[in-house]
Amino acid sequence: MGDTAVTIRVGDRVDAGLARHVRALAERIRDARVPAIQEIVVGYAALTVWYDALHADYAQVADTIESILADAPGDEAPPRHAREHQIPVRYDGPDLREVAERTGLTIAEVIARHSERWYEVYLIGFVPGWAYLGDLDPALVLPRRDAPRTRVPAGSVGIAGAQTGVYPLTTPGGWHLLGHTSAVLFDPGADPPALLAPGDRVRFVPVRDDGDRPPDA
Amino acid sequence: MATGRPMLEIVVPPPYLTLQDRGRPGFRNQGVPASGAMDPWALSMANVLVGNAPGAAALEWGLAGGTIRWTRAGCCALAGAHVDATLDDTPVQMHRSYRVRAGSTLTVGRFVTGRFAYVAVDGGIDAPPVLGSRATYLPGRFGGWHGRLLRAGDRLPLGLPQSRAPVTDRAIPAGLEPRYDSTSCRVVPGPHATLFGPSGWDQLTAAPFRIDAVSDRMGYRLAGRALEHQVDTTLPSAPVCPGAVQVPAGGLPIVLMADAPTVGGYPVIAVVASVDLPLIVQRQPGQEIQLAPSTVPELQRALRARAVAVHTLMHLVRAQS
Numbered sequence: 001m002g003d004t005a006v007t008i009r010v011g012d013r014v015d016a017g018l019a020r021h022v023r024a025l026a027e028r029i030r031d032a033r034v035p036a037i038q039e040i041v042v043g044y045a046a047l048t049v050w051y052d053a054l055h056a057d058y059a060q061v062a063d064t065i066e067s068i069l070a071d072a073p074g075d076e077a078p079p080r081h082a083r084e085h086q087i088p089v090r091y092d093g094p095d096l097r098e099v100a101e102r103t104g105l106t107i108a109e110v111i112a113r114h115s116e117r118w119y120e121v122y123l124i125g126f127v128p129g130w131a132y133l134g135d136l137d138p139a140l141v142l143p144r145r146d147a148p149r150t151r152v153p154a155g156s157v158g159i160a161g162a163q164t165g166v167y168p169l170t171t172p173g174g175w176h177l178l179g180h181t182s183a184v185l186f187d188p189g190a191d192p193p194a195l196l197a198p199g200d201r202v203r204f205v206p207v208r209d210d211g212d213r214p215p216d217a
Numbered sequence: 218m219a220t221g222r223p224m225l226e227i228v229v230p231p232p233y234l235t236l237q238d239r240g241r242p243g244f245r246n247q248g249v250p251a252s253g254a255m256d257p258w259a260l261s262m263a264n265v266l267v268g269n270a271p272g273a274a275a276l277e278w279g280l281a282g283g284t285i286r287w288t289r290a291g292c293c294a295l296a297g298a299h300v301d302a303t304l305d306d307t308p309v310q311m312h313r314s315y316r317v318r319a320g321s322t323l324t325v326g327r328f329v330t331g332r333f334a335y336v337a338v339d340g341g342i343d344a345p346p347v348l349g350s351r352a353t354y355l356p357g358r359f360g361g362w363h364g365r366l367l368r369a370g371d372r373l374p375l376g377l378p379q380s381r382a383p384v385t386d387r388a389i390p391a392g393l394e395p396r397y398d399s400t401s402c403r404v405v406p407g408p409h410a411t412l413f414g415p416s417g418w419d420q421l422t423a424a425p426f427r428i429d430a431v432s433d434r435m436g437y438r439l440a441g442r443a444l445e446h447q448v449d450t451t452l453p454s455a456p457v458c459p460g461a462v463q464v465p466a467g468g469l470p471i472v473l474m475a476d477a478p479t480v481g482g483y484p485v486i487a488v489v490a491s492v493d494l495p496l497i498v499q500r501q502p503g504q505e506i507q508l509a510p511s512t513v514p515e516l517q518r519a520l521r522a523r524a525v526a527v528h529t530l531m532h533l534v535r536a537q538s
Contacts, residue, residue, distance in 0.1 A: 002460055002488030003516035007408040043455030043480055046408065048440040050242070050458075053491075054524055079290045125480030126453060128248040128357050132454070168248075169357055186248070188347045188359040195249040195440045 001183055004053045008069075011045035015163070016135065018045050019122045022198050025069060032068045036061060039057035042123050042198050044132075049064060066153045082199040087166065088207040089115065089157050095145070099159070103139055109158045109205055113137040119164060129168035129186025131196040148174035155180045157204065164204075168194075221376040223256050223289035225338060228309035228322060230369040231283025236342055236361035238336075239272030241350035243480045245456070252360065253352040255333045255434060256495040258395050259286075259297030261527045263337035264532050266294035266314040268384035271374075271527050273341035276367075278334040284324040288318045289375065296395065298331025298499060312394045316385040331397060333500040337536075339383055340376035340381045355434070356476060364493040366424040387534045393526070400425065401502075402493040403511035403519075407461060409484035412448045413472070418510070420444045420460070421486060428497070432475040435492060436463075443468030450467035450483050460489035462508070472497055480521065490516040492523045 001007040006080045008025065011018045026040045026047050033056035036056035041048050051061045091111045094216075100107045126132075136159055144160045149172060152158070156167045158175030167173060168185035181204075196202065227234070237260065240253020244370065254260035254277060259391075261271035278300065294314040295302055298398070302309045302325045309315055309323075317323070325334065344351045344362050353361025362371060389395075410418060421444060429438035450466045457463070461473045463483035472489060473481070489497065497506055 001408055001456075001458060001485070002405060003491050003513055003520055005456075005458055007456065009408055009455075012452055022372060039245050041456040041479060044453030046455040048456035048458070050245070053517050053520055057517060122447055123454060123480060124246060124248045125456075126248065126478050128244075128354075171356070186357075188249075188357070192247055193244065193249065193348060196247075 001048055003058070005048050005050045006058065006065060007046055007048045008065070014044050014118060014122070014134070020141065022047050027066060029068055034061075034064055034068075036153070042120055045131040052192050070108075081197065082201065083197070084118075084201045085196065086203050086205050087181050087183045089179045089181050089204045090208070091179040091206055093157065093179045095176040096178050097142070097192050099142065099178065102142055105139060109179065110140065113140055114159070115165065115204045115206050118204070119186040119202045121196045121198050121202065123198050124194055124196065127169050127171055128188075129196070130200070131165055131185070131194075131200075133164045133202055136164050138162075142176060144174040145176060150171055153180065155182065155185075158183055171186075218363070219271045219467045220353060223287075223291075223340075224288045224372040225337070225375055226288065226513045227367050227369050227371040227373075229282070229284035229324070229326065231278060231280065231367065233279035233416045234283055234355040234367040235277050235279070235355070236274055236344055236351055236367070236373070237277040237353060238274040238351045240352050240475065241348045241360070245346050249348060249357070250354070250476055250479050251459070251460050252354045253350065254335065255498045256297050256335070258492070258495045258523070259333070259335050260337075262312060262389060262395055262530070263296035263335040264341070265527065265531050266296070266387050266389065267292050267337050267339040268310065268378065269337060269339065269341050271531070273337065274344060275335050275337040275342065278325050278336065281325065281327050284322050286320065286322045288319055290318045290383065291375070291378060292316050292317070292385045293323060293336055293338050296335050296337070299329040300334045301326040301329060310317040312389040314385050314387040316383055328501075330501070332501060333398045333498060338375060339378040339380075343374045343376040344439045344534070351362065354476060359443055359519070382533075388531055388538045389530060393530060393533075396498045397496055399496060400507045401507045402488040402489040402496050403426065403516060404462065404508045405511055405513050405516060407489075408455065408483035409448070409452070410486050412484055413444070413446055413464070413486050417444055417446050417448075421470065422508050423508050425507040427505055428500045428502050430502040432502060434474055436474050436477050437472045439467070439470045439472065444470070444486075448484055452482050452484055454480040457485060458488070458496045460491065462487040464490065474498065490519060492519045494515070
C-alpha cells in the first residue's frame with residue numbers, strides 16, 4: 001500500500017476463521033523481528049505492514065514477508081498474547097426497548113443473548129481503542145440505525161450487524177445502544193492505550209450499577 | 218499568570234489553529250492514526266529555518282485570522298500555504314526566518330494560496346507529548362494543547378532553542394523552497410486496484426479531479442467524473458493510510474489524510490506518493506489535481522531524495538549567517 005507499507009489480502013469477507021488466520025500471519029511476521037518493519041495492523045481479511053522506506057525497498061520487504069509466511073507451520077495455535085476481559089455493563093441503553101421490539105425478544109432475553117457469550121476481538125480501528133467484537137447471537141442481528149446519533153457517550157455498548165462494541169470516545173455513531181460500561185476502552189496515558197487487542201476474548205457482565213457513572217452520563 | 222516560563226500567547230482567536238509535529242506512528246494497531254502535520258514538507262521547512270529539528274512541534278494554521286504574541290525574544294518562520302502575515306505590523310515573507318522580541322505579535326491573514334500554513338518558533342512548542350508526539354488529534358481530543366483547537370488566552374510553553382542566538386534572516390536558497398504549482402500527483406495501485414480493472418485505473422488517471430469543499434484533516438473528497446464501476450464498496454474493514462484513495466459507492470474518490478481512521482471499509486484503488494500528498498493538501502476547494510500513474514520504486518526514490526533535501530537544507534540554512 002503506497003510507498004511505506006505492504007498489504008497482504010487473504011480474502012474479502014468477515015469470517016472468524018479468516019480473521020484468526022490474519023492474526024496468526026501478523027504474529028509470525030512480528031516474531032521474525034525484521035528490523036525494517038515498524039508496525040503491523042490487522043483487518044478482517046487483510047493485514048498491513050509499515051516499514052522504513054528510507055532504508056528498505058518494497059521488493060526486499062515483500063520478499064522477506066513472503067519467505068516468513070512460506071515457512072508456515074501446519075496448524076495455527078491461538079495467539080499467545082490473547083487475554084480475556086469481563087466488562088461490566090449496565091443494560092439501560094436508549095435502544096434496548098426498540099431492539100427487543102424489532103427482534104421479537106423480551107428485554108431480558110436481549111440482555112441474556114448479548115451477555116451470555118464470549119466475543120472475539122476481530123480488529124481495532126474506526127476510532128482509537130474501538131474493538132469490533134463478534135459474532136453476535138443471530139437473533140440480535142439488525143442493520144445500523146437509519147439516523148446515526150451525532151453524539152454517543154464514551155462507554156456506550158452497542159450492536160450493529162453481527163458485531164458488538166463499546167464506544168471508547170464520545171463520537172457520532174449509528175449502532176443500537178444497549179447499555180453502558182465504566183470500563184475505560186482507551187486511555188492515551190496508558191500503556192498500551194487500548195484495553196482490547198485483536199484476538200482477545202470479551203464477555204459483557206450485566207450489573208445493576210456500574211459504580212461511577214450515572215445513567216445518561 | 219505568574220510563570221516566568223517563555224510562552225507563546227494566543228491573543229486573537231484563530232478559527233482553526235492546532236499544534237502539530239511529525240506525528241505519532243507506532244500506535245495504528247491501537248486504532249490511533251499517525252496524525253501530525255498535513256504538510257510535513259512545509260513543517261520541516263519552517264522548523265529548519267529557525268534551527269529546530271525538522272519534525273518539531275509548530276503551529277498549523279488552517280484558516281485565516283488570529284494573532285500570537287511572544288513573551289521572550291527569539292525567531293519564527295512561516296512555510297506551507299502562502300498567507301498574508303504581519304510581524305509587528307510589517308509584512309513577512311514565506312520561507313524566511315525573522316527575529317522576534319518579547320512582546321512581538323504575529324498576525325496571519327488571508328490565504329493567498331494553499332490550505333495549511335506553518336509557523337515554527339525556535340525551540341519548538343513544549344506541550345506535553347501524548348503517545349510520543351505533540352500532534353493534536355482532534356477526533357480523539359488528545360495531543361497538542363489539551364486535544365483541542367487553540368483559542369484566545371492559551372499560553373503555550375516554548376522549548377529551549379538549540380542555538381544560543383536566534384536564527385534570523387535565514388532563507389531557503391532560491392529554487393529549493395517547496396513548490397506547490399504542479400497539479401500532477403503520482404499514485405500507485407492500491408490493495409483493491411485489481412477489483413476496478415484497467416478501465417477503473419484509466420478513469421482515475423485520465424482526467425483531473427477538483428478538490429471538493431468537503432475536505433479536512435481526515436480526508437479530501439474529489440469532485441469530477443465519477444468512476445463507473447461494479448465493485449462492492451462495503452468491504453470488510455482493512456488497514457488504510459494517509460494518501461489512500463478510497464472509492465465509495467458513488468464513484469467519486471476520497472483521499473485519506475493525516476487524521477483518517479486506521480481502518481476503512483471502502484476499496485482503496487490507489488495510494489498517493491508520500492512526497493506528492495502535500496500537493497493535494499495545499500489545493501483549495503475547486504482547484505484541480507491530476508493523478509498520474511507511477512511505480513513504488515520511483516516513489517521510494519523520491520521519498521529518499523526528499524529526506525536528503527531536508528538535511529541538505531538544514532546544513533545550507535545553518536551555514537548562512
